[in-house]
Amino acid sequence: MHIMEGFLPPAHALGWAAVSAPFLAWGLRSMRRGLQAHPERRMLLGVAAAFAFLLSALKLPSVTGSCSHPTGVGLGALLFGPAAMVPVGFVVLLFQALLLAHGGLTTLGANVFSMAIVGPFVSYGVxxxxxxxxxxxxxxxxxxxxxxxxxxxxxxxAQLAFAFPDPVGGIGASFTKFAGIFALTQLPIAISEGLLTVLVVNAMARF
Amino acid sequence: MVRIDAAAYACRWQGVAPSAKGLFALAGIVAAWISRSPGVLALLALMSALATLAGARVPLRTYFAVALAPLGFLSLSCLTMVLTPATGGGWQWTPSLLPKVSVIALRSLAVMTAVLGLMLTTPMPDLLLLLRRLRAPELLLDMMALSYRMLFVLRQAWDEGSTAQAARLGHRGWRQSWRSMGLLAGQMAVQVWQRASALQAAADARAWQGSLRFLPASFPNARREVALALLAGAMLLALALGDWLWA
Amino acid sequence: MNMLIELDAVAHTFADGSPGLSGCSLALAGGRRHALLGANGAGKTTLLQHLNGLLRPSEGLLRWQGQAYDYGRAGLSELRRRVGMVFQNPDRQLFSALVEEDVSFGPLNLGLDEATVRARVASALDAVGLGGFGRRPVHHLSFGQKKRVCIAGVLAMEPEVLLLDEPMAGLDAPMQAELETLLDRLAGRGVTIVLSTHDIDFAWRWADEIHMMAAGRCIASTSAVQLPAQLDALRTAGQQPPLALALHAELVARGVLPFGAAPRSVDAVLAALRAQPVTELSGEIQL
Amino acid sequence: MNMLIELDAVAHTFADGSPGLSGCSLALAGGRRHALLGANGAGKTTLLQHLNGLLRPSEGLLRWQGQAYDYGRAGLSELRRRVGMVFQNPDRQLFSALVEEDVSFGPLNLGLDEATVRARVASALDAVGLGGFGRRPVHHLSFGQKKRVCIAGVLAMEPEVLLLDEPMAGLDAPMQAELETLLDRLAGRGVTIVLSTHDIDFAWRWADEIHMMAAGRCIASTSAVQLPAQLDALRTAGQQPPLALALHAELVARGVLPFGAAPRSVDAVLAALRAQPVTELSGEIQL
Structure with missing residues (x-):
């Protein structure tokens, strides 16, 4: 799930960018180290980022008839490791903002944190x-x-709740609200993503 | 993806220096962040949208089609914000929050229209050029340049594969669709490595020196365009500053 | 003649606004070999994709045995079972690791039971001459073999009509000859074959019916034997007359070959020449 | 004759153990048009990739103007400046989004200054007939145009030798004719051209020198005019004699055409026939 362009207050937008930047720098550094040993991987990263973007733009068939988009970062984390997925995820999110109007430039930091840092690390750890x-x-x-x-x-x-605490119930209530409303779309996506990733990994294993 | 990309190549500002368009969009974003009153925010959004539609001649249909998904997010989120916990449990509708929420929504719109103005009028290679000038890390730029080109190659491969599957009833029902997509994505994931090594060979054949270097585009009128953008941007900022001081 | 598929003033505009077909009317008789002839971009692939319902006409109508196409879920499934399509690039339509897995894709989607699928896969592979290749990995096959796996994958659905998009593209001479033999065998079994090509010499050699296309229009249809009367339409489709035809006409005019049915290939002209006795004239000039 | 590149008993085994070339000896004269002729899988691409050092021989030696290839960093750069290669599939070699960016990649790698690069890009695009296309995105181009961008990307490095892998694959007749014109123009400027093809009629029509390959071996090299004396080698390479050659021989034997140099295409045979006066013999038979 992407936070749309301009939705976060400036302090939050800049704050999340500051949080994500060191991770991006670290991901790039570990990537550069890998490239010194294998310069040919530069091409691989570019093609992989394009593939991740393609997957994220897919419309998945779902039982309810509605369409959903996978994030593809789980698959990427399994194939390339979570460190490489920070820069790759950054590129994917930037392209989504610029070519699909999903997410945004001002919310890039926040979206990178949730989708290119937390997501891949959780996937990899799990x-x-x-x-x-x-x-x-x-x-x-x-x-x-x-x-x-x-x-x-x-x-x-949580990022939304933190930015827009409920005037009555505070951050906790706000989190409940956002998590509750977006659960309608996000739960089927998570299950779809899991299914698709299993199918892809199984198909890959056969080659 | 194709819609925004095609619009950027077709619009009237396609040949305008990306730095000029970038500065104008930045001014729009900062102005939206500074302003406080709903009227000024709406005015900012309107001005950015007008610049894109009337100035760069981006078709209205394209503009709305692109804005539709973010607007969906916006309405859902704003709806969420005007709900508050009720005293007896459950949720209640709180109209008193409406002014605050509408400022958030309008600010979001003003920022979005500013960025839409940039992305709908600037082809990706120009944006990458701008990032290069802003000293983005070379590795990141290489990845972006390559993956932008490969997006279209992979997209075409995906469409052709998916059509071939449909011809063999691969999308007959949702079960078949899932299986087909898994197979196709798996096959294409394997191809990622083959394509990368083919590109590598092609780069080596042209005496590759370790990074993807391209000739930067030249924008002969860049100076004048940047000056105009600064002027227009200053107008937006003045409007916002006035609002901030007196609102 | 029994008309299997008819197109009635079919037009197609793509989502991006570019035109694909305009006012195409065409009738495809069952059990014949049809060639769609035209330059790249003439609309051949677009037309083929209408025949099995992958694309729908923006205007006009398609009919299967006189009945308008049914684009409902069940109707489309039935149509695509009956009208199978082989695409141009094998690498874009083979997506399984093993040959037999790929061939079984269509029959499995039809919901057939495992034993039937197994039997169909075996007989489809036999039909394309890849009998023992079921357990081979697809990526170890040659280009020509991959092409035949694609055809087997469609044959396993036992279609009545087989569409092939530029089947000869990328094949070298021996592989082209092999594929022609295979197509002959399928036509012999009664399968209606419709293929697209930009090679007039191949179309002239192989087809019973030739349908000419140019700029999204179906400009003329003719039985192959009548082609010599349609050289104007051929020219509009951006094609020269078949070399064999031109050569034969020239040689008949010169009395080198006897008047008669035009041979279908330059090879056949050559064979006809060789069958002629060498005239006394030759002696003079060979000196 | 000045021999630009020589192969001396070159063998290549791929990393997975499969053989690519074995005992290939070959000499490529400067300023000529060379065709590598062989069936799919005969080793043509592997051979081409040796010529610009993308692959190194497992055994044997390559020489540039008598000097053994230098596979050091500087040597390879120099070699690849001199010997440019155009691959078969444009989507696997164009990695920049804009035409002029992609074409500038090679010259920039040579360390040229921006003004020179700009001039070279412009003249390379002019040479392939894509003059005003510099700022177009590659993904808006047709297949034939992409192919020409690939060629421009190599021309901008001003190579002495141009290698092309199956340049005619996927092009229809008008696009093939265009590309042939382009290759003629380049050959006219003194560029040595080496291309691979499985089309004997094209090789016969176009090449000065024909090098035949089969199963990873270089089985014979001949100047095109001597090809009629090499029909056995041709057969080993899995090729029929060129149709034009066979036809011409037959027509000369019959005295229909005068003895002389064999025409390079069936079209040329046809033209020669049309240029001959109709003999009185024809009247008798046409009755």
Whole structure:
């Protein structure tokens, strides 16, 4: 879930940008280190970012007939690791803002935090944890992608609640409101994302 | 994706220096952040929209089609904000919050129209040029340049693959659709590596030196355009500052 | 003649506003070999994608055995089972790791049981001459083999009409000959074949019916034997007359070959020449 | 003759163990048009990629004007400036969104200053007939135009040798004719052109030198005019003799055409026929 252009107050917009920037710098640094050993990966990162963007622009068929968009960051985190997903996710989100009008430039920092930092790390952590428990790959992949997606949406709801606390119930009530309303769209997306990621990983494993 | 991209190449300001358009959009954003009264915010949004529609001649249909999704988000979020917890549990409609919420909505609109003005009139390669001038990290720029080009290649591959699947009843029902999408995405994910190595070979064949260097576009009227943008931007800022001081 | 598919003044405008087809009327008889002939961009692919309902006409009407196309869910499924399509680029339509998995994609979507699917996959692979290739990985196949896997994937749905978009593109001479043999075999079984090509010599060699297209219009249809009477339409479609035809006409005019039905290929002209006795004249000039 | 590039018993085995080339010896004379002729999978692309150092021989040696190839960093840059390569699929080699950006990639890598690069980009785009297309996005171009952008991207490096992998693939007849004109123009300027093709009729029509390949081997090289003496090698490369050649031989044998240099295309045979007066013989048979 993306926060739209201009929706966050300036202090929050700039604040989240400041929070995300070090992560981006760290991701780029670890990427650069990898590229010194494998210069040919530069092309790979570009193509992978394009593929992640393509996945995020897909309309998934869902049981209810409505359409939803996956984020693709869960799959990316599993394939490239969470560190690489910060810059890749940044590029995807910037392109979404500029080419699809999803999200925005002023809200890029906040969206990068929820979708390119929290999401991939949760996905990666869940995958590691579930795999360590000895459950099947499909279960691990499903939970990783699904929970990564949910973590993104919970983070976004918290960011909105933090920016717009409820005058009566404060941040807590505001969080409940945002999380509750967006759950309608985000829960099916998280499940869809999990399913699609399992199908993709299984298809890839066969090649 | 195609709609915004095509509009940017087709509009009248396509050849205008991206720095000029960037400065004008920045002024629009800052002005929206400074202003406090709903009237001035609405005026700012209107001016940015008018500049895009009348100045750059972006078609009205395109403009609305692009703005539709963010407007959906906006209405849903604003609806959320005028609900407050009721004393006896549950939620209640609180009209007294409306003025505050409408300022948030109008500010959001004013920022959005400013950015729409930039993205609907500036092709991505020009935006990347602007980012390069702003000293964005080279690695990030390379990734963006390459992935912008590959977006269209992959998109076409996806559409063709998906059509071929439809011809074999791959989208007959939602079960088939899911399976088809999984197969196609999996196959294309595998292709990511092949495409990257083909691009690498092509770059090597042209004496690649380790980064993607391209000739920057030249904008012969850049000076005049930037001056005009500064003037127009200053107007927006003056309006906003006045509002901030006296509102 | 039994008309399997008819197009009645079909026009198509793409979502981006560019025109695809305009006022195309065409009738495709069952059991024949049809060639859609035209330059790149003439609308051949767009027309083919109308035949199996991948695209819908913006104006006009398509009919299957006299009945207007039904674009409902069930109608489309039935149509696409009956009218199978092989696309130009194998790499865009093969998306499984193994040959037999890919071929089974269509039959599985039809909801057939596993035993039937298995039998159909085996017979489709046999039909394209890839009998023992079921467990091979697709990415180890040659371009020509991939093309045949694509055809098998459509054959496994047992279509009545087989559409092929530029089937000869990218194939070298031996692979083209192989594919022609395969198409002959399928036509022999009664499958109606409709293919697009920009190669007049191939169309002339292979087709029973030639449909000419230019700039989104269906400018003329003719049985192949009548083609020599349609050279004007051919020119409008941006095509030269078939080389074999031109050569034959010239050689008949010179009395080198006897008057008769025009041969279908330059090879056939060559064979006819070789079958002629060498005249005494040749001796003089060969000196 | 000045030999620009020589291959001396070059063999190549791919990383996965599959063989690419074995014992290939070949000499490419400067300023000529060379065609590498062979079926799909004969090793043509692998050979081309050796010529500009994208691949290194597992055994054997390549020489540039008598000097062994230098695979050091500077040597490779120099080699690739001199020997440019156009790949088969434009979507796998164009990585910039704007035409002029992509064309500028090579010259910038050579370390040229901006003004020179700008001039070279403009003249390369002019050379391929895309003069006003510099600011167009690549994704708005047709396949044929993308192909020409690829060629411009190489021309802008002002190479002495231009390698093209299956340049005619995917182009229809008018686009093929255009590309042939472009190649003629470049050859006229003294650029050495080496292209791969599986189309014997094209090779026969276009090339000065024909190098035949089969199963990773360089089985024969001949000047085009000597090709009629090499029909056995041609057969080993999986090719029929060019139609024009076979027809001409037959027509000369029959005295229909005078003895002389074989025409390069069936069209030329046809033109030669039309130029001949109709003999009295024809009257008898036409009755």
């Amino acid at each position: 995958f590691r944890a579930v795999a360590a428990l000895g459950l099947s790959r499909s279960v691990a992949v499903f939970l990783a992608a699904c929970l990564g997606d949910l973590a993104t949406y919970v983070t976004t709801s």
